[in-house]
Structures are given as structure tokens and as C-alpha cells.
Amino acid sequence: MSFHHRMMLQRYGLGCTTSLYSEVLFDPIFTPIFTAVLGTGVLNIGVASISYASIASAIATTAISIGLQALLAQAPKPPKPEDGRAPLNQAIPFRVYAVGRTRVAGARMMWEAKGSNLYSVQAIAGHRIKSFNRFYLNDDEVTVVDNVVTPLTTGGRYGAGSANVRLYTRLGANPETPYAELVSALGADGIWTNDHRGDGQASLAMRAHNADAQDQQTAFPYGAPSPSVEIDGAYCWDFRDPAQSPTDPSTWTWTRNSAIILAWHLCFNEFGFGLDYQKALLPVIDLWKEEADICDEDVPLAGGGTEKRYQCNGWDTTENGPKSGLNAILATCDGHLVARGDGARILTVGKFRESRTATLTDADIVGHNVQYGVLFEDECNRLVPKFTYPATNYTSCDTDFFEDTDAQIAAGRVLTMEGSYEWCHQWRQARRLGKRDWLRQRQEVKGSLDVRLSGINAVYARWVRLETPKRLPKLDGKLVENRRSIVAITKGGFTMDFIEHPEGIDDWNPATEEGQQPPVPPAANASEIPTPVINLIQAKANGGSVYIRVVIIDPDDGSLTPVVRYRVANADGLGTPGAWVEQPNPNAEPSGGYIDLSTGNVPVDQVLDVQAAFIASNRRYSNWSVTETVTSTSDPTPPAVLTSFTLTGSAPRLGNAAFSFSTGNDSHVRSVEIYRVPSGSAFDPDTATLVGTRAVAPSANYSFTDGDTTRANLLGNPGFDTDTVWTKGAGWTIASGKASKAAGSTASIRQPISFAVGTAYRYQFTLLDWVASTASARLLGGTVVAGGSHGANGTYRGSLTAVTGNTEFGFAGTATFEGAVDDAVLYQQTASCAPQGVWDYYALPLNVSGVEGPASGPLTVTIV
Known part of the structure; x- marks a missing residue:
């Protein structure tokens, strides 16, 4: 039975119940999960099978940053930031992964004393990292020059008398380079040899040399030094950059962008979920780009300047499983992640948009459980955002809290909850995240909805608008937030936990809401000098x-x-x-x-x-x-929009498109970039094809051509204006400015052309007065090279590559073809020709710092 037949039967079955049929059944986006649930019990995607058991889990989940539900209280969590000060000591330690910028000590791989030296090696991360930034011995930050800990800030520690400490690093290349000094000292004993490379493993090695007896306490007051480091962690695929390839990690970049890090954790992290990026990301890559751009938005600060909206920094071990890191990453961006039935993942970060909103009506809901108030055991009148503070050497820290003093008086006590944003290292970001959770916690309208299959679109959306004048009149027209959705066949299809969307959740006034920077306790180094904050x-x-x-x-x-x-x-x-x-x-x-x-x-x-x-x-x-x-942006002011951007020349455009544009009286404009995208596609300068750049000045006119301007039509009498040049086969006639063929026999109309063997020739023609069968453009003589067969009125174009023996170009109609051709074009393609097709062109002005102004366009161009 065909898929369509099964869907029609299912439609009939739904029509005989109290459920209302919805066209979403045939929605190509959401059908996969629907058929998986109602089909045979297994959904096949490629070679993988997904059972009911795996689908009957959270379709949509949000960041777990505060303990609002007992159901989520036992969610796995990454290690405390303080755990990054000392290495793990286990026979078989769990591996570590790190993103953004963080402090970590990793796991100890070797600890060996020989003579007056102590040698150690620590596995910092189980993947390639960008850099080692800062070094710590115990709780002392130390300066390392040419692998040697210098006494610049240590006050004699680690360098008194004959004592010295050397630190060596490896970034995790594959293959990696052995530690030569350790191999020289320990290789003969087989403890550490050239085979101990640690391919693909970022690591830190130490050699500590004892001091003389009288200096030992000064040099090593805490005993043997225990190293830890601040690193810039994993390289990630930034899908917004066309120069980066998901299959070539050497093209990836280091980032703190929460959305990009989440994509890496889902698909590319060896210790993550291991999803296929072609299924999880590519079908919805435009949605991921939108979220990454929002994470990179500049948020103004009270004292001036800006910081990125959502950044992520942290580390975890494989002891916790990938969900631990997932929750931590989502918490940094107030994230909402959807697992779609076809394997795609859709992320929505914390910023409301109507485009991520769906609608539920009375007909879509079969049951509800709505709470118009907060139970005493769930009440919270103070929320304390907690984050990891680099200024205190990467420890957990509180920001200014949010509280409701009237609610505290009414309750008779302070009821505190903590917002856990451990992979957030910016105190202002923690405040913004805390505000979002605080406003949600203060909402009194919460509950769950049992949603029919007709409401499947809402299950995948973060925000849902209710049109429920009969079932839920109090919530009719309200906007609610989908906090968690699961498959629940016995309840109609899905169960959605929701909370009313707070008004003003995206509003942010840094002057009044930023709060105070958390204090940094005086922590003088060994030189008794405090560190600036x-x-x-x-x-x-x-x-x-x-x-x-x-x-x-x-x-x-x-x-x-x-x-x-x-x-x-x-x-x-x-x-x-x-x-x-x-x-x-x-x-x-x-x-x-x-x-x-x-x-x-x-x-x-x-x-x-x-x-x-x-x-x-x-x-x-x-x-x-x-x-x-x-x-260091020298000019933060974007240039003004161009005063004009027009197409010049006339059709047919043989391998090129010509434009003119003018700049206004704007001192900020320095250059204009011209981009090309397929006609009808959205314009994004990060993914569009850049075809050229012009240096410009204010109040001036410029021209630009994309492609080869030297091409010319090789055909004589291309418009069939006279009955000349063309050799007519049986049934072909030239009259009234066109070449017509009557049905009767297979024949062609042609003219001689001198072809270069192995060279591509582009053609275009118009088919009109069509009655029956097909015609095609051809290279004739010797082996015939034929273009596509066309059987309808319209303009057609293509490319033919000449072979030995081709001496003529023409059009051939089948025996039953009846119609006419006109406006024929043929020219030799060159490497500099603009690509054939229908394109939209845009012009983008930039200032000296590369800040973009408003784009002009599109100008739609057909290139033969």
C-alpha cells in the first residue's frame, strides 16, 4: 500500500472520530514523527531504526537552570568550577572536554619522581584545543617564559635557590609530539617514551626540581606543585562561515557562541550525542544561523560598550554523559531544543520572535490541567543567579539577586531558589538569564495541555498562542511558552507543559537592571600585590x-x-x-x-x-x-544606504550582468560589495556569493560588471527576421520572425558554426506556438550533442560541449513536433563568465571597519 493511500485511509479514520482532521498530516516537515508514532512501531531513517520507546521522550526541552519541577531535579550536572583546580586521580580517569575559555586541571596520566626531579603529565582535554592562556601551581598563578616558571610574581615560590619548575604543553594535534625532556629522563625505564604522544589529546607536562634543604619550604610551601591551566577549548564548526567545512576540522574556529557550541556538542563532540549533522543540522541550518546571530548580538552595558548576548564556557567529563553538557549549554542561552521526528534538532534561544510561534485552538486540545496560582511548596520570592567567575580564579559566585519583598512579608520568610548558570562566565549575562527565569517563576498561570495530532506544529514551537474561547476562555488570546513536550498517545497525541509568557521578558535596561559587579575578595599573590578586577x-x-x-x-x-x-x-x-x-x-x-x-x-x-x-x-x-x-573598531557608524543601484545594458546577457550605483553624501562609506544569490533566496552576506568589491567615495557614481563582457552571439539571423542563413529540414519554415515546424517527420533547422572540441557552448531559445511533442537544441555533424527536450511554450537555456565532428548548431523537432522557435542565442563559455541562470544581485555598503550598512536590491538578472 502506498504512503499516500495509507494517509488517505488515516484521514478517513480521523474524520469518523471527534478529532478534527488537519492538513498538517501532509506537512513534509512534521510528517516523519507522525508516521513514526502511528505506523508499525519503528521509524526508519537511513539505516537507523527508532522505536516508540525512543520517541516517547521529550520532543521539546528547555534549559534546566532552576529546580522548578521535581521531575527535573535529578538532571545531570557538570563538575563544579572549583573542581578544575586539581587533576583527577583515578586508575582509569574519565575523559574531559572543554568549550570556550575555562580553567581545568584534567586527569593525571603520569606522576613520577626520579632523583631531584618530579615529573607529571595531565590530560587536559580529549580533543584539540586552541591555546593555553594562564598557568597555576596550586592556587598561585605563575608566569611561564620559554617553558620556565619565572619568579616575576611568585615571591620566590617555585624558584628559590636551585628550585625551578618547567611546564610544557601540547594542543592535541594528531599525530602529537612527545615530551622530549620526559622521554630523555624516563624513556630508558619505559615509564614515558616516544610512543607516549597522546595523539588528539591536549596535555600539560611538568618537571619540578627540588630546592636545597634551606630553601625547600620557600620554594614549595604547599608541597609538590599541582598544575592547572586556563585554556581556550574546542574548535567548532561555524555554519555561518562558507569557508568552514563540517567534514574538515582544520577549517573550524574557536568560539564562545552558545548556539555553535551546542551544534558541536550534538554532532561533532566525541563525547557528545554523536548525531549525524546532515540529519540534525542541515535540514534546518537557516534556523541555527538565526540563533547563532542572536547569541552574537551586542547588548549595551551601563558603563558604555557592549558584550555578546549569550556566551558559553565550561568543561565536563564523560562520567556524566552528554545530557550534562547539553543542560549546561542550554542554560547559557535560555535555550529550547526540539527533537524533530526526522532527526533534525531545532534550537530557539531566549529572545521572543513571532516566527517561532504556533497556534493551538479548541479543536486541537483534548484535555488540560491549568494552575491559576502558585502552590506554597513551589513559591519563590528570591532568585539568586549563580555563575562561574574568572576574576576569582574560576569559582562559583552569586550576582545581585531578584526578589519580591511584598511576597516575602506575605509568606513570612524568604523562599530562595538558585539560578544555575555554571557555564556562564559573564556576571551581566547571568543577570539577564536570571531575570528571564525570575519572571517565569513569578507567573501564576502554568499547567499542561493534552494536544491532538492536529496540533503537532505547536509541539515543535517554543511559543504558542491560544485561540481557546470555549475550552480555556481565561487564556484565549494569551501567549504561553512550551517548556516540555512528550509523545502521549493515550492522551490524544502529545502532552505539553506550559507557562504563561511573561510580559517584558526581553526588555533590558542596563542602567537599572545590570546590578553591581560581584565583589572579588582580596587575593594577593606571593608578592603581596592584589590582582586587578x-x-x-x-x-x-x-x-x-x-x-x-x-x-x-x-x-x-x-x-x-x-x-x-x-x-x-x-x-x-x-x-x-x-x-x-x-x-x-x-x-x-x-x-x-x-x-x-x-x-x-x-x-x-x-x-x-x-x-x-x-x-x-x-x-x-x-x-x-x-x-x-x-x-578595535575605528568607525562603529554604519554607512548610509546607496542612493541608487540599477541594472544596465540589455538582454540577452551573455555571461555577464552590468550595474551602476551611486553613493550619497556619507563620510562613512568606504567600499561597496556586490553579491549574487539564486533568485528568490534570502540575502545573507555570510552565505551569498561575493562577486566583487569597489572602493568608493561619498557622492560618486560607479559601474560594476559580474562576468565576461567579451561574449557575442555566434548565430546569424538569430531572430529569424529573414529566410536566410538557416538550412531548413523537412517541415521547417521561416516566416513572421520565427522558425516553425509542422508535424510529419523528424527534422532540424541549422547553420554552420566553427566549434572548439571539448569547449562548452551556452544556448538559449524561446519555444512558442507549441501544439505537440518536443524540440531540442543540438550540436550537429558527427556525434550529435543534444540538449533537453522541451514540450511547452517558454524560454529555455543550457550548455552543450562540442565533440569531434560537430560543425553545425540547430534545433530538432520530433516527427510529431508542431511549434516554433525564436530568439536563438549561442556563445562560447569562458572561465570568467557569470554562471547561467536567474539571479538576484545585492549591493552592500561598508565603512572602513567593515561595518555593514543597509543592502540595496534585489536586482533580478537572467544570464544566458
């Missing part, structure tokens, strides 16, 4: 140049000189950072609890790493602060 970092444009503004918390010690240093994060284009440039600020004065620092001019339009430190009067340095990243 950065409150704000901002790139400031100044007449084409840029300086960096850095605001730090006042240490209340006038003897300390603050110093800022920066470096280009990607100096060689291969990910290698440049050299640090230090700039002291001896004249900086505290104001309102902060010290406002600035650099001199920095390289413009570059991603910069920035740190701060204090210098004491004895010239000793504090530890450098947590690294912050900023882009």
Missing part, C-alpha cells in the same frame, strides 16, 4: 584611530601603579597571538570606587586581548587580570 572594557574611536578604555575596581592603595597590556589575538591569520604591549597609567586617579585607564593608539579593526596588573614601588607585578577580548 576589570569592570568594563571598551574600544573608543578617535578620528580614525582607536584606544582601549579599561575600568578596574579601585584597590584602595595609592602606592600601586596600574598597567594595561594588549596584543592582537590573531597576528598571523592562523590563530597565533602577537606580542604583548604594556602601557602603565601612573597618573590614573580613582573615582567612585573605580579607576579609569586607557591605552595609546592600538591597531585598528583587530580583535585584541587585554589584561591589567598593578606594579608596586619595588617594581614587582601583581598577577595579570582575566583576559578580556575587544574589537
Whole structure:
């Protein structure tokens, strides 16, 4: 029985019940899960089979950041951030994976003493990472120069007398390079040899040399040093970048974008879910791009500058399983993840959009359980957002909490819940996430809906608008949020847990809602100098140049000189950072609890790493602060839209499209990029084909051509204006400006052409007055090379490659073909020809920093 026949029978069956038939049954997007549930008990996707048991789980799940439901209370969680200070010591330790920027000690692979030296190797991550940024021995941050821990900030620790410590790193290449010093010392004993490479494993090695007896306590006051590191973790496939390939990890980039990291965890992380990206991501890749762009949106800060909306940083071990990391990643972006029946995954991050909203009507709902109020045991009148704070050497920390004092008075006590955002390292981001959870928790309308199969679209949507004047009149017209949906055949199809969508959940006023930066307890290093805490970092444009503004918390010690240093994060284009440039600020004065620092001019339009430190009067340095990243945009103002963007020339356009455009009286415009996309496709400069760039000036006119302007029609009398040039076969006539054929015999109309063997020739013609059968364009003489057969009025184009013996071009009709051809084109294709087809062109103005202005277009062009 055909699929269509089965669906028609099912439609008849539904029509005989109280359920209402919905056209969603034939929706090509959602049919796979529907047929899986109502079919034979197994859904086949490729070679994999999915049973009822696997489908009868959460179709849609949201971030588990606060313990609202007992059902979710035992959700797996990643290790505490403090666990990253000491390596795991197990016979067979669990492997570690890390994303974004985080502190981790990994798992100890080797710990061996020989003579006066102690040797150790730690597996930092079970995959390739971007870099090692900072080094710690016990709780002391140390400076490493040429693999040697220097006494710059240690006050004699790890370097007193004859004592010294060396640290070596490997990023996890495959194959990897052995640690030569360890092999030299331990290879003869078979403890650590050249075969101990650790292919694909980021690792850290240490050699600690004992001090003389009188210096031992100074050099190693805590005993044997225990290393840990701050790293930039996994490379991920950024699906917005056409230069990156999902099958070639060498093209991937390091990122903190929550959506991109989630895609990596689902499909590419060896310790993740192992989904096939071709099924999980590619069918809905445009939706994932939208979410990644939202994560990268700039959110304004109270003191000036911006930060990205949603970033993710953290690490986990395989002891917890992939759901642990999934929950942590979703919590960083208030994420909602849908498992579609065909294997696709749809992410929706925390920002309301009507495009992610579906509708449920009275006819779609068979049951409900709605709670118009909050039970006492579920009441919360204070929410404390918790995050991981790099400024306190990566420990758990609270932000300012959200509370309802009236509710506390009514309840007679403070009822606190914690918002757990452990993979969030920005306190402002934790506040934004906390606000979203706080507003949801304060909503009194919650419950569950039993949804018919006709409401399947709503099951996959994050937000649902209710049109329920009969079943739920109090909620008619309300917007609710789908918190969790599961397959529930006995309840009509699906069960959806929901909560009323809070008003103003996306509103954010940094001046009033950002709160205060969490305090950093004084933590002097071995030199007894506190480490600066950065409150704000901002790139400031100044007449084409840029300086960096850095605001730090006042240490209340006038003897300390603050110093800022920066470096280009990607100096060689291969990910290698440049050299640090230090700039002291001896004249900086505290104001309102902060010290406002600035650099001199920095390289413009570059991603910069920035740190701060204090210098004491004895010239000793504090530890450098947590690294912050900023882009030195010299011109943040986007250019104005072009005053004109028009198509020039006339059809037929042989391998090219010509344009003219004009810039307005706008001092910010510096260049214009021309893009090409298939006609009707949405324009996205990250995925569209860039065909050219013009340097421009204000109030000027320019022209641009995509393709080869030297092409010409090789045919004589292409419009059949006269009865010449063409040789007519049986039934063909030329009259009234067209070549017509009557039914009777297979025949062609043709003219001689000198072809280059092996070269492609593009053609186009119009078929009109069609009555019956088909005609096609052909290269004749010797072996016939035929184009597509066409049997309807219209304009057709294609390409034919000449072979030995071809001497003529023409059109051939079958014996029963009756119709006419006109407006024939034939030309030799070159490598510089624009591709054949119907295209939309766009023009995008940019300023000197690459900031984009409004795009002009589309201009639709047919290229022969």
C-alpha cells in the first residue's frame, strides 16, 4: 500500500472520530514523527531504526537552570568550577572536554619522581584545543617564559635557590609530539617514551626540581606543585562561515557562541550525542544561523560598550554523559531544543520572535490541567543567579539577586531558589538569564495541555498562542511558552507543559537592571600585590584611530601603579597571538570606587586581548587580570544606504550582468560589495556569493560588471527576421520572425558554426506556438550533442560541449513536433563568465571597519 493511500485511509479514520482532521498530516516537515508514532512501531531513517520507546521522550526541552519541577531535579550536572583546580586521580580517569575559555586541571596520566626531579603529565582535554592562556601551581598563578616558571610574581615560590619548575604543553594535534625532556629522563625505564604522544589529546607536562634543604619550604610551601591551566577549548564548526567545512576540522574556529557550541556538542563532540549533522543540522541550518546571530548580538552595558548576548564556557567529563553538557549549554542561552521526528534538532534561544510561534485552538486540545496560582511548596520570592567567575580564579559566585519583598512579608520568610548558570562566565549575562527565569517563576498561570495530532506544529514551537474561547476562555488570546513536550498517545497525541509568557521578558535596561559587579575578595599573590578586577572594557574611536578604555575596581592603595597590556589575538591569520604591549597609567586617579585607564593608539579593526596588573614601588607585578577580548573598531557608524543601484545594458546577457550605483553624501562609506544569490533566496552576506568589491567615495557614481563582457552571439539571423542563413529540414519554415515546424517527420533547422572540441557552448531559445511533442537544441555533424527536450511554450537555456565532428548548431523537432522557435542565442563559455541562470544581485555598503550598512536590491538578472 502506498504512503499516500495509507494517509488517505488515516484521514478517513480521523474524520469518523471527534478529532478534527488537519492538513498538517501532509506537512513534509512534521510528517516523519507522525508516521513514526502511528505506523508499525519503528521509524526508519537511513539505516537507523527508532522505536516508540525512543520517541516517547521529550520532543521539546528547555534549559534546566532552576529546580522548578521535581521531575527535573535529578538532571545531570557538570563538575563544579572549583573542581578544575586539581587533576583527577583515578586508575582509569574519565575523559574531559572543554568549550570556550575555562580553567581545568584534567586527569593525571603520569606522576613520577626520579632523583631531584618530579615529573607529571595531565590530560587536559580529549580533543584539540586552541591555546593555553594562564598557568597555576596550586592556587598561585605563575608566569611561564620559554617553558620556565619565572619568579616575576611568585615571591620566590617555585624558584628559590636551585628550585625551578618547567611546564610544557601540547594542543592535541594528531599525530602529537612527545615530551622530549620526559622521554630523555624516563624513556630508558619505559615509564614515558616516544610512543607516549597522546595523539588528539591536549596535555600539560611538568618537571619540578627540588630546592636545597634551606630553601625547600620557600620554594614549595604547599608541597609538590599541582598544575592547572586556563585554556581556550574546542574548535567548532561555524555554519555561518562558507569557508568552514563540517567534514574538515582544520577549517573550524574557536568560539564562545552558545548556539555553535551546542551544534558541536550534538554532532561533532566525541563525547557528545554523536548525531549525524546532515540529519540534525542541515535540514534546518537557516534556523541555527538565526540563533547563532542572536547569541552574537551586542547588548549595551551601563558603563558604555557592549558584550555578546549569550556566551558559553565550561568543561565536563564523560562520567556524566552528554545530557550534562547539553543542560549546561542550554542554560547559557535560555535555550529550547526540539527533537524533530526526522532527526533534525531545532534550537530557539531566549529572545521572543513571532516566527517561532504556533497556534493551538479548541479543536486541537483534548484535555488540560491549568494552575491559576502558585502552590506554597513551589513559591519563590528570591532568585539568586549563580555563575562561574574568572576574576576569582574560576569559582562559583552569586550576582545581585531578584526578589519580591511584598511576597516575602506575605509568606513570612524568604523562599530562595538558585539560578544555575555554571557555564556562564559573564556576571551581566547571568543577570539577564536570571531575570528571564525570575519572571517565569513569578507567573501564576502554568499547567499542561493534552494536544491532538492536529496540533503537532505547536509541539515543535517554543511559543504558542491560544485561540481557546470555549475550552480555556481565561487564556484565549494569551501567549504561553512550551517548556516540555512528550509523545502521549493515550492522551490524544502529545502532552505539553506550559507557562504563561511573561510580559517584558526581553526588555533590558542596563542602567537599572545590570546590578553591581560581584565583589572579588582580596587575593594577593606571593608578592603581596592584589590582582586587578576589570569592570568594563571598551574600544573608543578617535578620528580614525582607536584606544582601549579599561575600568578596574579601585584597590584602595595609592602606592600601586596600574598597567594595561594588549596584543592582537590573531597576528598571523592562523590563530597565533602577537606580542604583548604594556602601557602603565601612573597618573590614573580613582573615582567612585573605580579607576579609569586607557591605552595609546592600538591597531585598528583587530580583535585584541587585554589584561591589567598593578606594579608596586619595588617594581614587582601583581598577577595579570582575566583576559578580556575587544574589537578595535575605528568607525562603529554604519554607512548610509546607496542612493541608487540599477541594472544596465540589455538582454540577452551573455555571461555577464552590468550595474551602476551611486553613493550619497556619507563620510562613512568606504567600499561597496556586490553579491549574487539564486533568485528568490534570502540575502545573507555570510552565505551569498561575493562577486566583487569597489572602493568608493561619498557622492560618486560607479559601474560594476559580474562576468565576461567579451561574449557575442555566434548565430546569424538569430531572430529569424529573414529566410536566410538557416538550412531548413523537412517541415521547417521561416516566416513572421520565427522558425516553425509542422508535424510529419523528424527534422532540424541549422547553420554552420566553427566549434572548439571539448569547449562548452551556452544556448538559449524561446519555444512558442507549441501544439505537440518536443524540440531540442543540438550540436550537429558527427556525434550529435543534444540538449533537453522541451514540450511547452517558454524560454529555455543550457550548455552543450562540442565533440569531434560537430560543425553545425540547430534545433530538432520530433516527427510529431508542431511549434516554433525564436530568439536563438549561442556563445562560447569562458572561465570568467557569470554562471547561467536567474539571479538576484545585492549591493552592500561598508565603512572602513567593515561595518555593514543597509543592502540595496534585489536586482533580478537572467544570464544566458
